[in-house]
Amino acid sequence: MSATTYANNSELDLNAFARTYFNSMVVTQAPNATAKDIEAYLSLLTDDIGHTHLPYVTDDSRQSNGKELMRKGMTFYLGAHTKYEAQLLDVFTFNTSAVAIRYKNKAEGIHPQNQQALAYSQVMMEVLEIEDGKVAVIRKYHE
Structure with a gap:
């Protein structure tokens, strides 16, 4: 689904949008992610x-x-993961203006700045404020 599908909030299926957002975000974290994947994600913002x-x-x-x-930050970290997996746990919708996604992810890789190995596993929640069918504010929290 493209961001243009989500013309305005009154017609927006927040549950479907949240799943599209999550899937697009996950692709950007994969070891074989590309600049095109980042652009697909950014099109939702x-x-x-x-x-x-x-x-x-x-x-x-x-x-x-x-x-x-x-874009600059995501490009800097592009390809840093050697392994990445994520599982969507919950989607919570709030009228037509916000959605929250809760997911767990696990990653391994090499930090691009200091070349140190990295590994993490965590549960995250992202609260997404929606404006005109796009994400206007992202708030990420660790469990």
């Missing part, structure tokens, strides 16, 4: 996306270049 990933990124202010900042 507003240009001025706000993003937190507590406790690492705490400012969720929307910025005019928010999508470009996400």
